[in-house]
Structure formats: C-alpha cells, structure tokens
Amino acid sequence: MSQEPNRIIVGAQWGDEGKGKLVDRLASRADVVVRYQGGANAGHTLVVEGRKTVLHLVPSGILHGDKLNVIGPGCVVDPVALLHELDGLAAVGINPTPDHLLIARQAHVILSMHQHLDRAREAAAGDAKIGTTGRGIGPAYEDLVARRGIRFGDFFDPAYLRARVEFSLQEKNVLLTSLGMSALSVDEVLAPAELAFERLRPFIGDAGAVVSKAHRDGRVLLFEGAQGTMLDVLHGTYPFVTSSSTIAAGALTSLGLGPKVVHEIIGVSKAYTTRVGSGPFPTEMVGVEAEWGERLRQAGREFGATTGRPRRCGWLDVPALRYSARINGLDSIALMKTDVLQGLGPLKLCVAYTFRGQTFDELPMTPEALVEASPVYETFEGFDADITGCRRFRDLPASVQRYVEAVEARVGIPITFLSVGPGRDENVDR
Ligand code: GDP
Ligand code: IMO
Ligand code: MG
Secondary structure (H helix, E strand, O other), X not given: OOOOOOEEEEEOOOOOXXXXXXXXXXXXXXXXXXXXXXXXXXXXXXXXXXXXXXXXXXXXXXXXXXXXXXXOOOEEEOHHHHHHHHHHHHHXXXXXXXXXXXXXXXXXXXXXXXXXXXXXXXXXXXXXXXOOOOOOHHHHHHHHHHOOOOEHHHHHOHHHHHHHHHHHHHHHHHHXXXXXXXXXXXXXXXXXXXXXXXHHHHHEEOHHHHHXXXXXXXXXXXXXXXXXXXXXXXXXXXXXXXXXXXXXXXXXXHHOOOHHHOOEEEEEEEOOEEEOOOOOOOOEOOHHHHHHHHHHHHHOOOEOOOOOOEOEEEOEEHHHHHHHHHHHOOOEEEEEOHHHHOXXXXXXXXXXXXXXXXXXXXXXXXXXXXXXXXXEEXXXXXXXXXXXXXXXXXXXXXXXXXXXXHHHHHHOOOEEEEEOOOEOOOEEEO
C-alpha cells in the first residue's frame, strides 16, 4: 500500500497495555484520531519530552496539534469530566479548536445520576462487586440500550432534554433510594451538565459523517481503543467486564463505517499482564508469588491512571493473546513495558491451559474454566541490564530477544513494535 494504512489500536489484555503511548506515536502518521468507545473510565498516559499527560476522554492524538481528534458516537461522555480534562490541557498550553476536537452529537452523556447509581450498586454488591471505576459507565450504556439515554444532540433542545432527564430520573430515584441513597432532583442532575455543554457546544457535530468524508478524501484514520479485549462486554471475562464493545469491530459500529475502511489492526500488550478491579486472572502472581507481583507493580508503576488503585500483576498469558488475536483479527502485536522485566527473571510465560484433562491453547472463557483452568508455564532466562536505551533489536540482551521471539512464535503473529520505556521515542522498531 502506498498510503499509510487506516489502523485500529486495541488493548489485547485487560486494559492499561500502553495504548495511549502507541496512539501518540502513530498519530504523526495519521490525520484523524478517533476514540470509539468507553468514557472517562480510561486513563491513557503519554510521555513526551519528559512531560506526562494523562487523557481520559480526549484522543491521544491531541499533543500533535495538527490532527482532528474525534470522540465517537459509541463513547459515553461526562461533560463535566471532559471540561476538566480540557482545562488541564489548557494549563499546559494545549487549546484544541473545533478543527482539532470533535464530539459526536450521538454520543451518550453521563450525568451525576449514572455515577451515583454505579457507586451505589458497587457498594451494595459487597464481595460480588465488579470493581468499576465509578464513572457511571455501566448505567450510561444501560440507558443507551434501554432507549432512555441522553445524547449530546439533546442539549440543543432544552425542553426535550429536561423531559428526557425527568423520565429517566423517575426510575433512577426508585433504584437509588432502594440502595439507601437519596433521590436526585432534575435541577441538580442537569445544571452542571448544561453549564459544561455551553462550553462544549462548538465541538459537537456529526462525527460519523466527518470521519467518513475524511476517509473518502484520502485522509488517514487511526482508531484508539479503550479498555481491552478481555473487558469486552460480549467477548470478555463476563460479568467482570466493562459495558462496551472494546474489540476492533467496535470501532466500526461506533462510527458507522464499513469494515473495509480498516487496513491494519494492532493489539497492544504488556510484556506481562495486569488487571484492575475484580474478576478472573489466571496468571496473577499471588500466594508464594505475591512478592514478585509487588516488585513488578513497583517497577512498572502499576497504579491505575484513573483511580490510582494498585493494579494486579501477573505473567504474560499467551493463550489470552491468542484469543485476542482471533477476536480482533490482529495483524500484529505491540509489546510494551519490556524494560520493566529487568531483574525479575527467571521469566515465566503461560503457553497453554489445562482444564478437566484437556489442554487449551486459547484462554478458555467459560466462568468455570476461568476459575479452575491451570496455566502451563515455560521458563525463560531473565535480564539484568537496563534496556531503555536500546533502539535496535540486535542491541537487546540475547535473553530478551529469545523471550520476545518465543511470545511471537507462540501467539502466531508478529511483534512489530517493542516499547522499552514510557517516552515517545523509547522503542525498538522491528
Ligand atoms: P493505556 O490505558 O493502555 O493507554 O495504558 P496506561 O497509560 O493506563 O498505562 C500504561 C503505563 O505504562 C503508562 O504509565 C505509560 O507511561 C507506561 N508505559 C508505556 N509503555 C511503557 C514502556 O515501554 N516502559 C515503561 N516503563 N512504561 C511504559
Ligand atoms: P484503559 O483505557 C483497565 C475495568 C475496571 C473494572 C471494569 C468495569 O485505561 O485501558 P467500568 O468503570 O468500565 O464499568 O469498570 O473495567 N476498567 C479498566 N481497567 N484499564 C481501563 O481503561 C479500564 N476501564 C475500565 O477496573 O474492572
Ligand atoms: Mg489506562
């Protein structure tokens, strides 16, 4: 292909794989960067010239200045959180204009009632809680599917908007009071959102049509996934998932584009695994390995970019990546945070699972198997050298090369991008 391909970047694990860094890196080769699902549950970290930026809703092309960044129709957007994020960017001199930031008028709006309900349900669930980010994501997507949601477009008609919120609150207040919370008034729910909307108004438009036209005009598209494959509402470790379609195909339903628009799909994975919140995690370093998990957490600074919660840490799970490769149709993998494994050897790599006498080369996704299946490990020599300065594959210690090649061979798709530090340029291109 003579032109740069249209790409989807998707999390291949349970989120926080380093999608933001890769999207920032690839944005220089694209014209339009599109977030296609999720909301401010995401936390995407970019480190450019030593300065760290954490984005929650704004796409990771924003530091490039000349790109159009789109928050797609499939996203759920808290207008107050988005304004807060834009204010944070303004404080460091980034002031996107409507030429650089577009919010889909079809995107659903998260209001305080969604957040209250999210948190009240989690508090009531006790040990069965999902460990959500408390950002109102689940309740907002429920409203979308239940056809009682509020969309950005509704804010252009205040009387209609008010009626919609009134209708929604009738039911929400029954739920909230049954969970021991106080009922909410239409005014307290609506006022902060309407205030935020007044500032967001110039950025709202028909995102699907704009992206489609950009494509027809030969502009290069880059789709930025949030969360990860194993958190997909249909294909993930249900019910311990988020409420959206996090997989590559989600980009197309969100924007309303035909599948042929996309040329390349890259799955992002850490060189190990992390997970935030509850739910199965078969390669987690627990029990006798708990101390190892703690070392990895400190070395990789594995604390949530959105909630600050310590991330659960574990070994790299090849069968999970094989599952991801199939579900997303991955062309390649970007392997991130390889440097973090420094000094943590010998390295274990989960290459298969056994469950009730059978061997699986993909993570078996039934609830019983996710709890009972035993990981089968191969062990690799670790490395003690600092590899952050390496830029060519052959400069890496032989043991790192062997580990990377083993992952590639066992997952069955190439690793085309290898990250060795948080900085934009700390990469080994293959
Ligand atoms: P995302 O949600 O997938 O965008 O990932 P997060 O930003 O939540 O988490 C990834 C974290 O790892 C961020 O703090 C990044 O700055 C950092 N990071 C990304 N790539 C590397 C890498 O290769 N090495 C190290 N040490 N840190 C990295
Ligand atoms: P990025 O885009 C990691 C997890 C939560 C919880 C579950 C459901 O930064 O990779 P939700 O609030 O979405 O209803 O929570 O999903 N989760 C994430 N984990 N990275 C994320 O985003 C996540 N977004 C949600 O911890 O287990
Ligand atoms: Mg994150």
